Amino acid sequence: MEKVSINDLNEWTYPVLHSGKEWYVDFFAYDPARGKMRRKKFMLDRYKTARAKKTIAAELIHNLVAKLKNGWNPFVNAGRTRLFTPWAKVMERYRQYLETAVSKGQLKEKTAYDYRSRLRQLELYQEETGNTLGQVSQFCREWAVDYLDYLLYDKDVTARTRNNHRTYLSTLGAWLVDRRYLTQNPIEDIRMLREEEKHRDPLSERQLQQLKEYLNEHNPYYLLACLMVYYGNIRPEELRNIKLGDISISDQKITVRSEISKNRKTQSVGLHDEIVRLMIRLHTFDGTADQDYLFGRDLRPSREQTYINHFRYEWQKVRQALHWDSRFQFYSLKDSGIRDGINAMGLIYARDQARHSDVAVTNLYAKPSHEPHEESKHWDGKL
Known part of the structure; x- marks a missing residue:
């Protein structure tokens, strides 16, 4: 018998009739208590012919x-058997529910469309990361937190968008509880972010130098990714989709294609001398x-792109090595780059390099100084 994963509690074999000295029907199902497949047998000898x-x-x-097929498992408590119903089967029923609810006027078409859209986002996340749900029991707090972090840090959504997805997950969790697939809603204690809340801080000049020195010695390929985010203001999800054909060394620019860009526009940004040299x-x-x-699987050029969370996982290693607080994140490089770009080159430059639609967005990255600017003491006034 082939070994079955402990996460695959819905595994079973088709029942078979055995005849001879004894007549019986048997099949194998996964027994979570033993952590392996186990035979279930039904004797038929009491029937005479x-x-x-x-x-x-x-x-x-x-x-x-x-x-x-409906998720029953002979070795699991009867009251808990729905926990192990295949996730795909439950989502099929959920989609049917949305259709029916709209047709009966219990749900607005716009709301159902939004729910289907968010469900599709859940499926894309599973496809991209491999963090798949086999059965309903795996829809838990830990899985949901990973998904929301993926949206916030890898997809670079706003706190408001992340909160909207959290609300949807809670709605889905409540539906699962109502239908007895879950005993409680795992989303309830996941907090909402304040929508103006800053979930990361930019890096100081000293930290940027620490980072450069450390990565030059330990991982120069990851340093290239960090430089791309700092100088090019390229988002992590865009970064993993950049191809060598998008880069022009002679013109010192990178083209971010519309199909990979967050704003769905094809735009180019300057390629800093530091990036070219590296x-x-x-x-x-x-x-x-x-x-x-x-950036391929090992962060070197390759036909196969790097996996979805690679940049963030490498950052966790760096942060641990340099003893930095968790508020300093991979995306802090973009915050720092825009801040330093504004100070060095001006607001318009920083707006265009960050591909923002309005300087008001770029200006959010410019924190006010609590010390007087040196230029304020010596500039050439007209009075």
Whole structure:
């Protein structure tokens, strides 16, 4: 018997009739208490004739298959069997519920459309990260927190958008509780973010130097990613989709294609001298093709792009090595780059480099100084 994952509690084999000295129907199902597949046997010897045994066996097999497909497990408490219903099957019923609720006027079409859209986002997350839900019991607080962090840090959504997804998850959790798939809503104690809340801080000049020195020695390929975010203001999800053909060394620019850009526009940003120098040192364009991703599985150019959370996982290692607080995140590099770009080159430059639609958005990154600017003491006034 092939080994079954402990997360695959809905695994089972089709019931089979055995005849001979003993007549019985048996099948295997996953026993969570033992952590392995276990045989379940139904004896038929009390029926006197072969014909009766075959008739009963056929009916028994039919009923068992129906129950097993519906998530029943003979080795799990009867009151908890719905916990192990396959997630895909439950979502199929959920979609049917949305359809019916709209047709009966219990739900607005716009609301149902929004729910289906958010459900599709959940499915895309599972496809991209491999953090898949096998059965309903896996829809838990930890899974939901990972998903919301993915939206906030990898997809770069606002606190408001993240909160909207949290509200949807809670609505979905309540539906699952109502239908007895779950005993309690796992989303209830996940807090909402204040929508003006800053969930990360920019890096100081000293921290930026620490980062550069550390990565130059330990991981120069990840340093290239950090420089791209700091100088190019490129978002992590855009970064993993950049191909070598999007980069022009002669023009010193990177083109962020509409299909990978957050704002769905094709725009170019300047390629800083620091980035060019590091690319040359790392031989980034040697033996590569335009269709290769700049950051592959090992953060080197490759036909296969890096996985969805790679930049964030590498950042956690850096943060631990440098003993930084959790408020300093990979995306803090973009905050720091925009701040320093405003100070060095002005607001309009920073707006265009960050690809913001309005300087008001860019200006949010410019924190007021509590010390007087040196220029205020010496500029050439007209009075």
